[in-house]
Amino acid sequence: MKQQELEKAKEYKYGFTTDIESIKAPRGLNEDIIKFISEIKKEPKWMLDWRLKAFSRLKNIKEPNWQKPKYPKINYQDLYYYSAPKSSNEKPKSLDDVDPKLIETYKKLGIPLKEQEKLAGVAVDAVFDSVSVATTFKDKLTEKGIIFCPISEAIQKHPELVKKYLGSVIPITDHYFATLNSAVFTDGSFVYIPKNVRCPMELSTYFRINASETGQFERTLIIADEGSYVSYLEGCTAPMRDENQLHAANVELIALDNAEIKYSTVQNWYPGDENGKGGIYNFVTKRGACRGKNSKISWTQVETGSAITWKYPSCILQGDNSVGEFYSIAITNNHQKADTGTKMIHLGKNTKSKIISKGISAGRADNTYRGLVDINKKALNSRNYTQCDSLLMGNKCGAHTIPYIKNKNSSSIVEHEATTSKINEEQLYYCNQRGLNQEEAVGLIVNGFCKEVLQQLPMEFAVEAQKLVGISLEGSVG
Amino acid sequence: MLEIKNLKASINNKTILKGLSLSIKPGELHAIMGPNGSGKSTLANVLSGKDGYKISGELNFKGENLKDVPVEKRAQKGIFLAFQYPLEIPGVNTNNFLKTSLNSLRKSKGEKELDSLAFLKLVKEKSSELGIDEKILSRQLNVGFSGGEKKKNEILQMKILDPNLSILDETDSGLDIDALKIIAKGVNSSRNSKKSFLVITHYQRLLDYIKPDFVHVLSDGKIVKTGCGELAEELEKTGYKKLN
């Protein structure tokens, strides 16, 4: 990197919030870029070393390519790894400058105007609204000793926690995208819930100050100390505008003795157009460790966006009696592709896991459930229940179920059920006869199909997600 | 209200309705009787606009040609069909379904949508009027309903959606006498000078409780006889065979 830009980065330290627009690292991936990111984030040396270690590892490994959806080769030297939030003059001036289709969707979702502006990236001071909400919110959490902040802040203020847990569930050597993220991640959330504290509210990225543009390499770390509970919401039902095609986030969860983490995601990134042009590659690594006895981690995901979704939120059930759950809805329409599922690794005794996956394909889309249930020799008396249901709309789409089961002891039981069905014309007719148009009818039936997953979502989120399910399938039935 | 002229309908290369004419005026209740396979359900389906039939002849509703009007638009114009075999829709709450349905109809008429509170009040009122246990409404739509519960649910929907023309396809079949009375009550309490009914039945029994203005006998896709209430009683005695 050019000396001059590094100088600029240093200057930056003094005017971090005011003069943010001018900084953009040049294209490409090299040690200088990583140093640049680390410096901008004012990171301590151990963090930079950690990143560099990941980077040197990255040079010796290749991208995986066993997944079903193939994608054109990504030129990693051609990407930007750091760019500051957009300046006001690059952003749309008002909602009138924003794609009307997007606005239409916001309206259907019933999103308030101020929020629409924020989501569409309109340059207004509406953000201040949410800042004040976030502040009162923060006070409440501080009272309980809960830490909820950008991970860049946690690296500075809570280095002992970050050092201890970062990379402890997803090692930097894990696989290509996880390693890439470890080298270049820009920001994300950090959560720590102290012993025996029940987090009094749903934590949502939406309320996190400075959360607006964490970029394509997000990093999240959530630690639930003994006897604590937290429910975390990621994402947002409204379609997110984003210029970056590749998203490779890492999310690590750690639950200690008797702790519980509930992690809910609604992912609705740009899926590309009807012809399959454009759209986000959502290659995310999410993994939780039930490290303590009687701990529980529950993943719920509603994946409706992105051109390609490729992720397996997983649970490592280390503690005896620990529980892992995975509830998933993956909707693919037009040319979208999803290869998603979970891994449940049973290590402790009496561990239980439950997998409920609902895949819906329409148009020319392709939807794969891929899951691994691995019950270790020592994980005596463990149980898994898996249910994978696929719903097809039309006959140009595809659904696949690929369950891998490794049960290495005879005291454990694995149950697997799978169904594939087509959307039933008679059901649609019944709904139409009651005055519902085709889209309303599809929305209703598909929501019924997904019910077991939707009801895992926190209340307000569930209502929005229900609408989203209908909207995602618009135009998919004749 | 409804004008049918020389209606023919076929599906899968089989002609089922073979030139059927029928005229129903506002306030009238017509009964259609006929043996199994005579085309009763097909008539109901065709009137509702169900896809897949090849149709000729004329179909007018409130003076408007229904050709090319899709199912949901016909429903919005005020045609309701109580199905012979109501479908199960897993995961869909019955109340929620009904509310969505009612609000779609209201929207299409430019009326304000009902909120949950107003809707529940309406449901309570209508179900207690008919003596239907509203508990079934908090279950998944028709899933695990008994035959009687399914039919009662259809009638409750009819009451709540308040259509201009109600078509009942063998709603009485397989019901015990108490359920039958509920169905009859649902119809009788809705009858007025603006509402019309087409009640399809296989048995005369229902007509002990619902007094039709006209009775038609359908046989092999055609109306072979039309009369007033007494025709039904006659049929009960002689059977359908004599008519052919």
Ligand SMILES: Nc1ncnc2c1ncn2[C@@H]1O[C@H](COP(=O)(O)OP(=O)(O)O)[C@@H](O)[C@H]1O
């Ligand atoms: N989709 C279809 N394809 C072929 N034949 C059909 C179809 N639907 C109905 N039929 C036939 O048409 C005739 C009339 O059916 P239907 O209208 O259901 O009679 P009803 O209700 O009077 O018992 C029956 O012989 C039936 O088998």
Ligand SMILES: [Mg+2]
């Ligand atoms: Mg029939």
